[in-house]
Amino acid sequence: MTERLKEVDVVIIGVGMVGSIVGKELAAAGYKVVGLERGQARYTAPDFQGPAIHDELRFDIRKALMQDNTREPVTFRNHGSERALPIRRWESFLPGTGLGGSMVHWNGQTYRFQANDFELATRTRQRYGKDFLDPNLTIQDWGVTYDELEPHFDRFEYLLGTSGKAGNIKGKIQPGGDPHESSRSRDYPTPPMKEHFQGAMFRKAATSLGYHPFPQPSSNLSQPYSNPEGVKLNACVFCGFCERYACEHYAKAVPQTVILPVLLKNPNFELRTGCQVQRINLDSAKKKATGVTYIDAAGREFEQPASLVITASFALNNVRMLLLSGVGKPYDPNTGKGVVGRNYAYQTMSSVSCFFDEDVIINPFMASGASGTLINDFAGDNFDHGGLGFIGGSFIGAVNTNGRPIQYHPVPPDTPPWGKAWKQAVVKHYNHTVQFSCHGSSIAQRQNYLDLDPTYRDAWGQPLLRMTFDFPENDLKMAAYVTAKAVEIGKAMGAKQVVGSPRKGPYTTQQYQTTHNTGGTVMGNDPSTSVVNRYLQSWDVPNVFVIGASNYPQNASWNPTGTLGALTYWAVDALKNKYLKNPGRLVSA
Amino acid sequence: MTIEGFFSDPAYGGNRDMVAWRMIGFPGAYADYYDAIDRHGVKFEREPMSLAEDSRGHLHADPNIPAHL
Numbered sequence: 001m002t003e004r005l006k007e008v009d010v011v012i013i014g015v016g017m018v019g020s021i022v023g024k025e026l027a028a029a030g031y032k033v034v035g036l037e038r039g040q041a042r043y044t045a046p047d048f049q050g051p052a053i054h055d056e057l058r059f060d061i062r063k064a065l066m067q068d069n070t071r072e073p074v075t076f077r078n079h080g081s082e083r084a085l086p087i088r089r090w091e092s093f094l095p096g097t098g099l100g101g102s103m104v105h106w107n108g109q110t111y112r113f114q115a116n117d118f119e120l121a122t123r124t125r126q127r128y129g130k131d132f133l134d135p136n137l138t139i140q141d142w143g144v145t146y147d148e149l150e151p152h153f154d155r156f157e158y159l160l161g162t163s164g165k166a167g168n169i170k171g172k173i174q175p176g177g178d179p180h181e182s183s184r185s186r187d188y189p190t191p192p193m194k195e196h197f198q199g200a201m202f203r204k205a206a207t208s209l210g211y212h213p214f215p216q217p218s219s220n221l222s223q224p225y226s227n228p229e230g231v232k233l234n235a236c237v238f239c240g241f242c243e244r245y246a247c248e249h250y251a252k253a254v255p256q257t258v259i260l261p262v263l264l265k266n267p268n269f270e271l272r273t274g275c276q277v278q279r280i281n282l283d284s285a286k287k288k289a290t291g292v293t294y295i296d297a298a299g300r301e302f303e304q305p306a307s308l309v310i311t312a313s314f315a316l317n318n319v320r321m322l323l324l325s326g327v328g329k330p331y332d333p334n335t336g337k338g339v340v341g342r343n344y345a346y347q348t349m350s351s352v353s354c355f356f357d358e359d360v361i362i363n364p365f366m367a368s369g370a371s372g373t374l375i376n377d378f379a380g381d382n383f384d385h386g387g388l389g390f391i392g393g394s395f396i397g398a399v400n401t402n403g404r405p406i407q408y409h410p411v412p413p414d415t416p417p418w419g420k421a422w423k424q425a426v427v428k429h430y431n432h433t434v435q436f437s438c439h440g441s442s443i444a445q446r447q448n449y450l451d452l453d454p455t456y457r458d459a460w461g462q463p464l465l466r467m468t469f470d471f472p473e474n475d476l477k478m479a480a481y482v483t484a485k486a487v488e489i490g491k492a493m494g495a496k497q498v499v500g501s502p503r504k505g506p507y508t509t510q511q512y513q514t515t516h517n518t519g520g521t522v523m524g525n526d527p528s529t530s531v532v533n534r535y536l537q538s539w540d541v542p543n544v545f546v547i548g549a550s551n552y553p554q555n556a557s558w559n560p561t562g563t564l565g566a567l568t569y570w571a572v573d574a575l576k577n578k579y580l581k582n583p584g585r586l587v588s589a
Numbered sequence: 590m591t592i593e594g595f596f597s598d599p600a601y602g603g604n605r606d607m608v609a610w611r612m613i614g615f616p617g618a619y620a621d622y623y624d625a626i627d628r629h630g631v632k633f634e635r636e637p638m639s640l641a642e643d644s645r646g647h648l649h650a651d652p653n654i655p656a657h658l
Contacts, residue, residue: 050620054619055640057601061593061597194627196626197630235623237620237621237622238625239621248620361630361631366625371626404615405615406593406596406597409613418591423612427612427613430615431613
């Protein structure tokens with residue numbers, strides 16, 4: 001028995017950062033908005049407080065803040081010929097759940113993608129010729145440019161209070177910042193964080209090799225800050241429990257610390273937690289959404305009618321919601337036709353371990369989620385790819401975030417995996433090792449995609465999302481090239497032993513890499529290769545907007561959240577100033 | 590699994606007297622290194638801290654719960 005509720009103007013699926021921003025803006029503009037969150041309500045006090053929050057076993061290993069994969073896992077396979085199986089223990093990526101979404105357990109690493117990334121297909125062909133790319137790679141332009149997004153990047157960074165040093169203000173290169181970044185209208189709202197020892201060592205070595213190190217842009221703040229919404233944040237104290245944890249100090253910019261206090265006071269907004277949306281409901285012609293159907297924590301089913309539906313959940317869940325609802329045509333990798341689930345991409349992560357003598361004391365446990373130092377000299381298209389046989393790149397950085405010992409106990413590769421010799425090696429190297437991350441781009445290719453699993457279902461009886469993914473050859477070549485450059489930096493640092501670990505295939509879900517899953521509801525200007533138009537509006541059902549990293553046609557060399565924040569404000573602008581004034585298609589198909 | 594038992598907080602029953610943490614120099618559940626972060630290369634000499642201790646100086650209501658395991 002489904003209870004039909006009173007119609008509202010807007011229903012938002014997922015109340016994370018995207019849902020909070022959209023909800024706040026539309027409620028403030030006078031629209032009645034309902035936010036449906038499948039997880040629980042949670043706040044810095046009392047839910048994120050110490051010392052209980054500093055529990056590695058509970059949060060790192062048992063994944064206390066993550067999507068419940070006993071009820072709602074994702075199935076995975078490397079190739080279309082294999083049978084996918086459910087991921088019952090998250091390792092490779094960690095989708096969150098609950099109010100504030102995955103951002104609650106993020107590290108605060110807040111980058112902008114570069115102008116080149118948004119026009120990747122066009123610019124790659126211009127620079128390297130139209131035959132440079134493997135035809136199996138399905139890269140494409142975003143349909144929006146960096147210049148169009150710049151004001152929205154700015155707005156998002158000032159919402160978060162991001163700590164950093166600009167490298168390029170209005171075309172003028174700034175000393176101490178990243179000279180490769182695309183032009184920004186002004187500096188970051190707060191100065192960079194204090195630099196940890198690893199960062200300082202990396203800075204010196206990278207400079208000696210002629211590279212351009214700069215402080216990691218961090219939304220764990222370097223100083224107290226009041227954002228334009230009137231919400232106050234504290235300075236980060238480098239506790240070393242950032243990613244996979246919620247911040248007890250009000251120092252990490254997450255919905256709870258930057259926008260929810262404003263949103264939840266607005267009587268036009270209603271938050272409902274414990275609500276599992278089953279599908280977006282469509283009219284009989286499947287051209288218009290009529291609302292959503294959800295099941296609450298007590299198992300009761302409701303229909304929430306709405307004039308406008310916004311999916312604002314984690315990238316993978318946005319894709320699944322469209323597939324479950326029949327919004328857009330599912331992608332078929334055999335024919336290349338269809339769009340929903342197409343161009344799933346990830347991140348190509350490599351690393352380098354630099355082992356020092358015992359007189360070099362690193363203290364890896366003192367860290368924020370984003371207080372490192374890095375270079376963009378081998379990121380994106382900042383170096384000449386002619387003759388290299390791949391596109392894309394990685395930032396290279398000493399971006400150490402913690403020394404939590406269950407996860408972090410680096411040992412040289414010839415160490416036995418257990419016993420006395422292993423223990424001795426852990427003791428010898430724990431406090432005397434520097435690790436670099438090579439944070440690599442991920443190119444879309446034809447056979448990597450998302451669809452509904454034919455066998456496995458969730459706790460509500462709905463098909464699970466199935467992921468088919470392996471690393472494209474392009475990205476493995478990129479990883480090998482960039483990791484070799486990073487090894488040279490480690491040697492210039494004077495480490496006794498430097499071990500590069502370039503990413504190798506096949507992709508496994510059993511080792512942590514990143515939670516930067518992208519694609520599946522790609523944005524663009526061509527309905528035959530995109531799910532949403534440049535304003536993130538569904539081509540097929542114009543009163544559905546999809547906002548998430550699922551909009552990325554392929555993934556770039558940086559953490560995706562900064563770019564997602566800019567896209568969110570870009571879409572909000574189109575909603576407020578275009579769509580809601582005159583509902584209909586914002587771009588004709 | 591052995592590594593989890595060895596390195597997790599003593600509140601879970603292993604890592605007695607934080608022996609594994611002392612061995613490698615991990616200080617445990619401290620919440621603040623703001624003043625130490627930019628003193629590069631200086632060893633952190635304080636006793637490690639478990640979740641079962643309260644970092645804010647509050648006493649446990651139950652006197653049978655020791656401050657140190």
